Amino acid sequence: MRFLWIVLLAAGLCAGEFDEAVAEYNQGNYIKALDAFYVLAKEGHPKAQFNVGLIYANGKGVNKDRYQAMVWYRKAAEQGNTAAQYNLAKLIAQRPDKEDPRALEQIKYWYEKAAEGGRKEAINDLALLYLEGKGVKKNKLKAFELFKKAAEMGDSAAQLNVALMYAWGEGLPNDKIKAYKNLKKALSQGRTEASAYLERLCKESSWACQGN
Structure with a gap:
């Protein structure tokens, strides 16, 4: 935390x-x-x-x-x-x-x-509350929008979270290229866990990792 x-x-x-x-x-x-x-x-x-x-x-x-x-x-x-x-x-x-x-x-x-x-960190953590339904009504779409906002502000945790939702989130806009870009950004900021997700993404959708 x-x-x-x-x-x-x-x-x-x-x-x-x-x-x-x-x-x-x-x-x-x-x-x-x-x-x-x-x-x-x-x-x-x-x-x-x-x-x-x-x-x-x-x-x-x-x-x-x-x-x-x-x-x-x-x-x-x-x-x-x-x-x-x-x-x-x-x-x-x-x-x-x-x-x-x-x-x-x-x-x-x-x-x-x-x-x-x-405060970008707060936006990410607020998104987690909506994703998990803690203290609020569970709302995956709202969580997604908040993650996007925090990711655009440069929060590495949000970049990782929004990437996972872009790549594998059910009922959400699927965008493997945006997933790849956000994972790369998160990794560049020291989120080493992004590496395994990048490997999985590029294995499943190699086209998303080419030239981006």
Whole structure:
């Protein structure tokens, strides 16, 4: 399960203090970074709140604490931080009660928010909910459209997923050439599992792999 582990750069947000905290983090001074981010986070700055959540989630200089990570991700998420919205959804999806309707509702809600903000990973994971019928009515066509959107934005998981649907999805537009192209894109981004699917596709439909 992917998480966004990037410490965001300052964008006119208490730039001096924020940049100093980022510098401490990048130098491995995680406690100092946490202290600095925490001061800004308490003042309501979403990027600092996200980074406090990130440090707790990743256990950098502190014990991993998913509860604290979720608290701070939620604060940032409620202010529209898409990275926090996405990571919050992922953490909820790892809880023991992840199949509970209320948990599924939250997962869907935060994926949707992050997707609306242009977070490509969230669009892919929202598509998976529709494909599997988790927290939503199962809708393979909607999942397909979402996978296509995320794939076009460059998400490697979505490129792999849409390729499989193009090549072998029942009741969906069949396009072996698009399947091949998306598998190649996914493979170029490190999705090594795409290799086996490419081999299968080219064995079954060699014409789709020629000159593309």
